[in-house]
Amino acid sequence: MAASGTAVEPAGRRRRAALTLAALGVVFGDIGTSPLYTVKECFSEYTGIQPTHDNVLGMLSLITWALIVVVTLKYVVVVMRADNKGEGGVLALMALVASQNNIPTKWRRRLYLMLGIAGAALFYGDCLLTPAISVLSAVEGLTVATPAFQPMIIPIALGVIVALFSVQHFGTSGIGRWFGPVTLIWFMVIAVLGAHQLVQRPEVLAALSPHHAIGFALREKFVAFVALGAITLAITGAEALYADMGHFGAKPIRLAWLGLVLPALLLNYYGQGALILADPTALANPFFNLAPDWALYPLVVLATAATVIASQATISGAFSMAKQAALLGLSPRVHIQHTSASEFGQVYLPVVNWLQLLGVVILVMAFKSSTNLASAYGIAVTGTMLITSTLVFVIAVRKWNWGWPLSILVFGAFMTLDLALLSSNMLKFLDGGWVPLAIAAVIFLCMWTWLTGRAAVAKREQDEALPLEVLLESINPARVHRPQGTAVYLTAFSGNAPRCLMHNLKHNEVLHEHVVLLSIEVPDIPFVSPEGRSQVTHLGKGVHRVVMHYGFMEQPDVPNDLALLEDKGIPFDPMRTSYFVGRNSFVSADKPLLPRWQQKLFLTLSRFAASAGDFFGLPANRVVELGSRIEI
Structure with missing residues (x-):
C-alpha cells in the first residue's frame, strides 16, 4: 500500500x-x-x-x-x-448568488442579476482594451x-x-x-x-x-x-x-x-x-x-x-x-x-x-499609443472588481456564515479600495474613460433587453399554449397519420404542447409513431452530472416528455444524450429521427409587452440569433423548422 x-x-x-x-x-x-x-x-x-x-x-x-x-x-x-x-468568473458568481435559497426578496435577486450582467458587460469592454x-x-x-x-x-x-x-x-x-x-x-x-x-x-x-x-x-x-x-x-x-x-x-x-x-x-x-x-x-x-x-x-x-x-x-x-x-x-x-x-x-x-x-x-x-489607451484602461477593470466584491460579500453572509461583523470588516475594506480605484479612474472619463463604459452600457442594455424580452415572449406563449393532456385527448386516431420513426419537438415549456407540434397536427395531420417533447433547462450550476442529465415521463399514445439539464459551462449535444435514453423507453435511431424546431418571428403588437425602444432592440437582436438546431448540435439534414409569428 x-x-x-x-x-x-x-x-x-x-x-x-x-x-x-x-x-x-x-x-x-x-x-x-x-x-x-x-x-x-x-x-x-x-x-x-x-x-x-x-x-x-x-x-x-x-x-x-x-x-x-x-x-x-x-x-x-x-x-x-x-x-x-x-x-469562477462574474457570471458563475452571479448564478451562485442567485441559487441561494435564503435571499429574502425577489427584488434582491433581480439586483444581483443586474450586477452580474453589468460585470459581464464591463468584462467585454476590458476584452477590447x-x-x-x-x-x-x-x-x-x-x-x-x-x-x-x-x-x-x-x-x-x-x-x-x-x-x-x-x-x-x-x-x-x-x-x-x-x-x-x-x-x-x-x-x-x-x-x-x-x-x-x-x-x-x-x-x-x-x-x-x-x-x-x-x-x-x-x-x-x-x-x-x-x-x-x-x-x-x-x-x-x-x-x-x-x-x-x-x-x-x-x-x-x-x-x-x-x-x-x-x-x-x-x-x-x-x-x-x-x-x-x-x-x-x-x-x-x-x-x-x-x-x-x-x-x-x-x-x-x-x-x-x-x-x-x-x-x-x-x-x-x-x-x-x-x-x-x-x-x-x-x-x-x-x-x-x-x-x-x-x-x-x-x-x-x-x-x-x-x-x-x-x-x-x-x-x-x-x-494611437499605449499612453493614450491607458486613459481608457482601468474603469472597466475596477468596476468589475467592485461588482465581484459585492457578490462575494453576499456569499460570505449567506453561504459561508461569516456573520455581518466579519463580512462588513473584510469586504468593507475591499470595497473601499475598489471604490477608491474606480473613482480615481473616473477622473479619466473625458480622456477616453468613457469608451469602456459606453461599450459596457450597450452590452448591458442588449443583455437586459434580451432577458426581459424572452421572459415576455415566454409568458405570451404560455398564455396561448394548449396543455399536453388536452391535446392528447383531442387526437383522433382515425384522422391522424402516424409514420414510423421518432419526432423530437423542442419546447420551452414541458407542460404544454409546442407550437410546431400543433401546426404539424393542424396542417399535416401527422403524429409520428414516437414523439419526444424535449425541453432544455440550464440550472445555476456550471456542470450537470450524467445521473441528473435527463428526466423522462411517458404520457401514453407514444408520446414522451424529456427534460434535459445542461450547466452553463457545457455545450448541449442533444442527439448524443437522447441516444443514452433507450434504456428508459425512448426509441432512438439517428436515421429515423426528425427534429422539429419552432422558428419564431417576432412582430410588433398593438399593446406591446415591452417599452417601444426595448421592443425595437429585442426585434433587432432576434434577427441575429442562431437557429436552435445549430446551438443544440442537431444534425442539419434531420431538422424541420416550422415558423410562427408572435406579437410582442
Missing part, C-alpha cells in the same frame, strides 16, 4: 506542475505584461508626478501593496473560495532603439492584432501548449532585468514598507488619488485569476502567483524604480531601458509574444463568456464551433471574434 501511495504522489505532483505551467500562460498573461506600461504611466504628464526619490519609493510602495491587498488577499485568499462547483494596449506597448519598444520606427508602430501593431484574430478558428489547442513555457521565460527574463538594476540601487527595497505609500498619500493628497488610476494598471488581470479557476483549479493558480508571478513582478517594478533614480531620462520607456542594447530587439520579440498570449486569454475569455450568456438566456444564441476534440471548453464564436477585432482595430486607430 505504501508503494502505491508513493507512486500516486509523484503523479499528482506532476499533474499539479503541468497545470501550474499552463496557468502561467492563460491566467497571468494580462497582469504579467503590466510592467510594460505601468511605471511609465505613474510618472506621465497625466499624473504630473516628478521622479524624485520620495515619489519613486511612494509609487513603488503603492504598486506593491496593491498587488498584495487586491490580488493576493482579496482574489487569491478570499474570492477564489467563492467557486460555483469549481467554476487589453489586446490594444498590450500589443501597442510591446511594439513601442522598437522606438527605444531608434525613433525611426515611430511611423511603423501602428501598422506593425495592427498586423499582429489582425493575424491574432485571423487564426482563432484553428483554436488554441495547437499553440496553447507553448503559452506556459513562453510566459515562464517572460517572467524569468523580467525578474532578471529587474534584479540587475535592483542590485545597483538596493535602497528602493525600502518601498516594501507601507509607510512610504501612506506618506506619499498624505503628502501629495489629490495627486496621490489621481495616481491610483495609474496604479490600477498593475493589477489589471486580477479578475482572470478567478475567472479561469475552473480550467486549472485554485491550487495551481495560487502556486503560480505566490511562487513566481508576484516575485517576478515586484523585482521588475523595483528594477524600473532603481533605473529611474539612477537615470530619470529612462522614464521615456523604463521597461525596455532595463535591457542592454544587444538584448533590446529580442526583448521586443518576447514582449510581443507575451502580449499576444495575454490578448489570447481575453479573446478566449470572451468566447467562454458569450457561450455562458447564451445558455443563461442573457443573449441570443450564437453559432459555436468546437476547436478541439480532446480539450474541454475550447470554442470559437465567429461573430464574437470579428466584432472584437473590429473594436480593437478602432481603438488602436483612435488612441
